[in-house]
Amino acid sequence: MSYAEHFQEMEKGIGLAHAIAEADRCLLCYDAPCSKACPAETDPGAFIRKLRLRNITGAIRTIKDNNILGGACGVLCPTSKLCEKECSATGISRPIEIGQIQRFLVEYGWQIGFKVFERAKERKEKVAVVGSGPAGLSCAGELAKQGYQVTVFAERSEPGGVIRYGVPAYRFDKKFFKNELQDLYDLGVEFQCNTKIEGKAGVEKLLNDGYKAVFLSPGLWGTQPLIPGPQNIQGVFTSADFLVALREERYEELGKQIKGKRVAVIGGGSVAMDCVESASKLGAKDVYLVYRRSFAQMPAEEDERLEVLRLGVHFLVLNQPVDYLTESSGKVNALKLIRTQLAEPDASSRRKPVEIKGSEWELDVDFVVEAVGQKPDEAVDWSPAVKLDKKGLIVADPESGQVSSKLIFAGGDIVRGPALVVEAVQDGKVAARAIAKALSKT
Amino acid sequence: MTAKNIDLSVDFAGVKFKNPFLLSSSPVSNSAEMVAQSFEAGWGGVVFKTLASGRWPIVHPSPRMNPYHYGSTKMMGLQNVEQISDRPLKDNLLDLLYLKKNYPDHPIVASVMGFSTEDWQYVAKAAEDNGADMLELNFSCPHMTIEGSGHKVGQAFPLLEGFTEAVKKVVKIPVMAKMTPNITDITEPAMFAKKGGADAISAVNTFRGISEIGRDDWIPKPNIFGVGAESGYSGPAVKPVALHFIADMAKCKGLGLPLSGIGGIETWVDVLEYLLVGATTIQVTTGIIHYGYRIVEDMAEGLRDYMASKGINEVTDLIGKALPNLKETDHFDLERQGRAEYNYDICIGCGQCYIVCNDAAGQALEWEAEKRRPKLIEDKCLSCMVCSFVCPVPGLITFKEMPKQWQRNETAVMDPSLEKELKYERFEEVDLKT
Ligand SMILES: Cc1cc2nc3c(=O)[nH]c(=O)nc-3n(C[C@H](O)[C@H](O)[C@H](O)COP(=O)(O)OP(=O)(O)OC[C@H]3O[C@@H](n4cnc5c(N)ncnc54)[C@H](O)[C@@H]3O)c2cc1C
Numbered sequence A: 001m002s003y004a005e006h007f008q009e010m011e012k013g014i015g016l017a018h019a020i021a022e023a024d025r026c027l028l029c030y031d032a033p034c035s036k037a038c039p040a041e042t043d044p045g046a047f048i049r050k051l052r053l054r055n056i057t058g059a060i061r062t063i064k065d066n067n068i069l070g071g072a073c074g075v076l077c078p079t080s081k082l083c084e085k086e087c088s089a090t091g092i093s094r095p096i097e098i099g100q101i102q103r104f105l106v107e108y109g110w111q112i113g114f115k116v117f118e119r120a121k122e123r124k125e126k127v128a129v130v131g132s133g134p135a136g137l138s139c140a141g142e143l144a145k146q147g148y149q150v151t152v153f154a155e156r157s158e159p160g161g162v163i164r165y166g167v168p169a170y171r172f173d174k175k176f177f178k179n180e181l182q183d184l185y186d187l188g189v190e191f192q193c194n195t196k197i198e199g200k201a202g203v204e205k206l207l208n209d210g211y212k213a214v215f216l217s218p219g220l221w222g223t224q225p226l227i228p229g230p231q232n233i234q235g236v237f238t239s240a241d242f243l244v245a246l247r248e249e250r251y252e253e254l255g256k257q258i259k260g261k262r263v264a265v266i267g268g269g270s271v272a273m274d275c276v277e278s279a280s281k282l283g284a285k286d287v288y289l290v291y292r293r294s295f296a297q298m299p300a301e302e303d304e305r306l307e308v309l310r311l312g313v314h315f316l317v318l319n320q321p322v323d324y325l326t327e328s329s330g331k332v333n334a335l336k337l338i339r340t341q342l343a344e345p346d347a348s349s350r351r352k353p354v355e356i357k358g359s360e361w362e363l364d365v366d367f368v369v370e371a372v373g374q375k376p377d378e379a380v381d382w383s384p385a386v387k388l389d390k391k392g393l394i395v396a397d398p399e400s401g402q403v404s405s406k407l408i409f410a411g412g413d414i415v416r417g418p419a420l421v422v423e424a425v426q427d428g429k430v431a432a433r434a435i436a437k438a439l440s441k442t
Numbered sequence B: 001m002t003a004k005n006i007d008l009s010v011d012f013a014g015v016k017f018k019n020p021f022l023l024s025s026s027p028v029s030n031s032a033e034m035v036a037q038s039f040e041a042g043w044g045g046v047v048f049k050t051l052a053s054g055r056w057p058i059v060h061p062s063p064r065m066n067p068y069h070y071g072s073t074k075m076m077g078l079q080n081v082e083q084i085s086d087r088p089l090k091d092n093l094l095d096l097l098y099l100k101k102n103y104p105d106h107p108i109v110a111s112v113m114g115f116s117t118e119d120w121q122y123v124a125k126a127a128e129d130n131g132a133d134m135l136e137l138n139f140s141c142p143h144m145t146i147e148g149s150g151h152k153v154g155q156a157f158p159l160l161e162g163f164t165e166a167v168k169k170v171v172k173i174p175v176m177a178k179m180t181p182n183i184t185d186i187t188e189p190a191m192f193a194k195k196g197g198a199d200a201i202s203a204v205n206t207f208r209g210i211s212e213i214g215r216d217d218w219i220p221k222p223n224i225f226g227v228g229a230e231s232g233y234s235g236p237a238v239k240p241v242a243l244h245f246i247a248d249m250a251k252c253k254g255l256g257l258p259l260s261g262i263g264g265i266e267t268w269v270d271v272l273e274y275l276l277v278g279a280t281t282i283q284v285t286t287g288i289i290h291y292g293y294r295i296v297e298d299m300a301e302g303l304r305d306y307m308a309s310k311g312i313n314e315v316t317d318l319i320g321k322a323l324p325n326l327k328e329t330d331h332f333d334l335e336r337q338g339r340a341e342y343n344y345d346i347c348i349g350c351g352q353c354y355i356v357c358n359d360a361a362g363q364a365l366e367w368e369a370e371k372r373r374p375k376l377i378e379d380k381c382l383s384c385m386v387c388s389f390v391c392p393v394p395g396l397i398t399f400k401e402m403p404k405q406w407q408r409n410e411t412a413v414m415d416p417s418l419e420k421e422l423k424y425e426r427f428e429e430v431d432l433k434t
C-alpha cells in the first residue's frame, strides 16, 4: 500500500439504519443530560429526538445551526468524556453513539444536498478573524449568519488550523472537511489564506483598515525545545512540524527518514499518540513512546493508549530524555535517557517523576518527535491592548471572549491552552454573539 | 431548499388556524394552563376537553389507561376509560375565556356533550358565549358510564342528526361533528350530521378495544378494582384504519364538508398522509401522551422542509392530493407483474428473508450456507415483498417490474400422483374482460 492510502482517508461512519437503531434506543430524556454535557450546545437530545420522529432534515439543522463544525465534532470529540458520558441509556446497556449519529446526520445532509444556511441580508460592518481553526471558523460562521462581512486570515494555504494541519488525515480527512467548509463559503465568509497577521501591533492595523471588531484565534503553534541549547539536529522534529509535514503530504520525504528505521516519540498526550501511530503507518521498524511518568498517568485517552499498544508501539515509561547524541554529520543517532521513579504528587496532583541517579542509558534511534505540549507563538505582537498571562495565553472575559474595549476578542486554544475542537467552537460562538451585540450598539 | 416562505395556515370551516396542528379533546387539552403551554410549543389550536353541563356527575375510573407496547416500542397503542371533563362547567368556561384573552390568534374549539336535547343546547351556548370559535359535538366516546351517550349516539344516526340540528339552532359559530370509528361505513353518520347542519366533520374518536389481559387474574386492563371493559383504543396502531375513514369521507360525493383527521398522529409524515387523503386540520392525543407537546416542532419543521423540497408553498395545496390515485381494487392493471430484486453485494447474511419466504411466501429463496447468502429463484418469486419488510439493510431488496413475456412458475403440487384419487370437476372460468 502506498503512503497515501495509509493516510488520506478516514474510516466510514455509520449508515442510516444504524443511526435509526441508535435513535430508537435513545430514551429521549427530559432536560437531556447529553445536551447539557456538550460544550458547544450542539443539543444531541434534540437532534436524536428529531431523527426518531422522522424529522431528519430538522435534526441536521439543529446540529449545524448550533455547531457549524458539527461534522468535525461528530468525528473528533472525545464523546466518552462529553455527551456520551452523561447518557441515561448507560443505565440500561450502553450509551447511545451520539458522536456517530451526529457525524451520520451531517454526512447525510451532504448526500441529499440539504442546505441549512442561506446568505443573510448583508450588514455594513466588517469583522476580521485571525486564525482559521475551529474557533475562528465558528466565530466567522456565526457572524456571517447575521449578515456581517467576515474575513478570516489564515496563515497557511488552506483554512482549518489543527483539524487541517494537525490531526492526521486518517482521523479527519480533507474530503470531509471540504464539505463542512462549504457552509462557510455559502454564508459568504471570505478567506485570505497565506496571510499571517504579524508585525508590531498587527491587530491595530486591522482595526485601522476598517474592521470594526477582531477575533483572535491563532491557536498554539509555538514550540518549546525539550532540551535547552542549540537545536536544529537533523532527524529531530516537533510534533507540529511532523504532523504538518504529513498533512502537506510530504510522505516521500518523511518515509525516507522513517521507513524501516527506529523512531522515538517523546510525550504522553493525545498528540504523542497521533505521532506514534503516524510513524507506524510510515513503516518504522520500531516506534518507542518515551514518557517520564507511568502508563496510568498519561493524559491521552485510554482507548488511544490501548490502540497504539495494539499497533506494537513500545512504551518506555518512567524515562526522561536528557540529551541527543549525533553522528558527525549532525544527524541524531541516539537518545540519552535517565530512569525516573514516582515521588509525592506535584501541582498537577499527579505523582512527580524524579530521576534515579546514575541510571542514564542510551537508546539508538534514527528519528525523534517531540510531542511535549504546544504554546503560543512568541513571534506575534498583537496590540498593547491584548494582555497575556504567564504562559503567554491571551486573557479574555470567559462570558464574552472580550479582550479589550477596542472590540478585540479571543478564543480557542490561545485562551484556554490545549483544549478541544468543540470548546473552540463554543468560544467562537460566544465571541460572535458578543461582537454582534457590541456592533448593534455602535 | 428553503423552508422560509412556507405557509402552514389553513381556513377550516371559516376559522383561520396558523397551522393545521390541533390538540384533540382529551387530557392533553384539559385546562387553560396546559393548553397555553401547548400554544407556546407551537400548536395552532385546541379542541378543548369535552364539556358537560354538570347536571350528571362525571367521575373518572381509577386507573383509567393502559398501554399497548410492541417489543421495545412503547405505546404503539393506548386504551383508556377516561370520561368527558370532570371539571365544573364554570371552571372550564373561565379557562376558555382566559385562552381567548391571552391567545387571540389560536382558535378554540370547544368539545361538548349533552345527555338530552336541552342539555346539548345548554353546553353549546355556554361555550359559544365564553369564547369558543367553533364547537365539536362528541358523538363518539366509546366508554361513557352514562347509558345511551357517547358513541351510542354516533351509532344511532337519526339521534346524531337531531342533536346536531338542535345545537345549530342555538349557536352562530361553526359546528363540527366528531365521528366514532365503531361503525361500518362512516359516510352514513357523516351524511346525517350534514343533514343536521354540521359545518365540518372530525374523525375518529377511539376504537373499542382490549389492550391487555392480566395474566394472573384474567382481568382485562385497565383493571378498575377487579373489572375491565372494552374501551377506547388509540395511537399509532389505529392510524391506517383512521386514515381510511377520512379518505372515505373525502371521496363521498354528497358530503363536501371540511375534515379534521384524528388517530395515531405523531410525526410530520402522519400529518402529510392525513392531508393527502383530504383532512384540512389534524388532531393529536396519544402522540402527546407519549412525547409531550414538543412533537409539534418536528411536525412543523418536517412538513415545511418536505414542502420546500417539493416546491409547495401552501399547505392547503396538499389537501386531498392522493385521492385521485386511491381507487377501488378493480382498477389494478393485472397484466403488469414483477418480482423481488436482490443486491447481494450489501447483504449481511442474517437470513431473515429466507425464513419468511420459506414459511409465508413463494419459497423462492435458497440458502447458501457456506457464504450465508440467500439466492433468489426468480420465477418462483410472488412479488409479495415480505422479504424486504424484514431485511435490515435498506435498498437490498427492491421491487422490479418484469417484461410482458416473463412467466412466474405456478406453485408446485406436492404429489401429482394423487390425481387419480381426485374428486373434482372444473368450473367454467369467468372472463373478467366481458
Ligand atoms: C495533533 C492534535 C490532535 C488533536 N486531536 C483532537 C481531537 O481528536 N479532538 C479534539 O476535540 N481536539 C483535538 N485537538 C485539539 C484541537 O485541535 C484544538 O483544541 C483546536 O483546534 C483549537 O482551535 P483553535 O481555533 O483555537 O486553534 P487552531 O486549530 O490551532 O487554529 C489556529 C489557526 O490560526 C493560524 N494562525 C496562528 N497565528 C496566526 C496569525 N498571526 N495570523 C494568521 N493565522 C494565524 C494557525 O496557523 C492555525 O491555522 C488536537 C490537537 C492537536 C495538536
Ligand SMILES: Cc1cc2nc3c(=O)[nH]c(=O)nc-3n(C[C@H](O)[C@H](O)[C@H](O)COP(=O)(O)O)c2cc1C
Pocket (backbone or CB within 6 Å): B024, B025, B026, B027, B049, B050, B065, B078, B079, B080, B081, B082, B083, B084, B085, B111, B138, B141, B178, B204, B205, B206, B232, B234, B235, B236, B262, B263, B264, B265, B283, B284, B285, B286, B287
Ligand atoms: C385518555 C383519553 C381521553 C379522551 N377523552 C376524550 C374526550 O373527552 N372527548 C373526545 O371527543 N375524545 C376523547 N378522546 C379521544 C381523542 O380525542 C382522540 O379522538 C383519539 O384518542 C384518537 O387520536 P390519537 O390516536 O391521536 O390519540 C380521549 C382519548 C384518550 C386517550
Ligand code: SF4
Pocket (backbone or CB within 6 Å): A037, A038, A039, A040, A041, A042, A043, A044, A067, A070, A073, A074, A077, A079, A082, A083, A084, A098, A099, A102, A422
Ligand atoms: S459536539 Fe461533540 S460533545 Fe457535543 S454532542 Fe456532538 S459529539 Fe457530543
